[in-house]
Amino acid sequence: AICRRHGVWLHVDAAYAGAAGIVPELRWVLDGAELADSLVFNPHKWLLTNFDCTAYFVRDPEALLRTFQTSPEYLRTPYDAEVVNFRDWGIQLGRKFRALKLWFVIRSYGVGGLQAMIRRHVALAQEFAGWVETDPDFELMAPVPLGLVCFRHLAAGRPASAADAFNQQLLARVNATRRVHLSHTRLAGRYVLRLAVGQRSTQREHVAEAWQIIRSAADGV
Structure with a gap:
């Protein structure tokens, strides 16, 4: 409520403990997270995933776009309207395909x-x-x-x-x-x-x- 009143972005860094949220009886670690604007946890800390890998959840992606979106001429393509371009979700333009290794862990262990x-x-x-x-x-x-x-x-x-x-x-x-x-x-x-x-x-x-x-x-x- 205080953050909403003052227009403050509330971020939860659940780096290590957030992984425990996949266990029903440990889900209390995420109590109150529904009030956050964004939340991250690191599968490389407790979900068997090689460094680095971060799971990033955000309530209002448009807020990120309004902050970080950039489209100089040399970055424009005919497909901009058809895909989610994650370069507009943070300060870096390029990024590694980190999701694949987490996908393999989930497929391997369930x-x-x-x-x-x-x-x-x-x-x-x-x-x-x-x-x-x-x-x-x-x-x-x-x-x-x-x-x-x-x-x-x-x-x-x-x-x-x-x-x-x-x-x-x-x-x-x-x-x-x-x-x-x-x-x-x-x-x-x-x-x-x-x-x-x-x-x-x-x-x-x-x-x-x-x-x-x-x-x-x-x-x-």
Whole structure:
């Protein structure tokens, strides 16, 4: 309502989480999206599609045309009125045919196969989160509704800055094994480790192995 009142374009960047919307019980991730003027998510993040590929939904395509449409003489053809020319939907004139690789993924796995994969990833991430919560040396730093787990080592007895340094060293040791790759962020000012479950063939054994590697690396810091 505020955006409508002030003429503001409301865009939703559902880059990673938007893919979860294909699963009925996870469709809440898109609650409120019907109020947006545009929405994107990236199939290359959680739908098995090679980089780069973005799904782009827009409520009023004419608004894009009014903003970006350009037709210098050298771009005009006899077919302009017969086709949707996507050069007028953004600032770039040329673009790759990204839709084909997503089409092949959907044809290969089907909606049911992609839904099953996302459900498995979420279940594995939540199981990993359970291991973190029951280990007195670690803490979970955020809820785990999807496939991403944010956690950290408590580094008991160390001040906050030293605990952050401990987790930085832990991240480096884990990634140096080349058997697991974690990333990091900061939450509430603290250095946090991130484990993402999102690969096609990831199974429980792989997540369990990751947890053992993390614990072993922590013992060596």
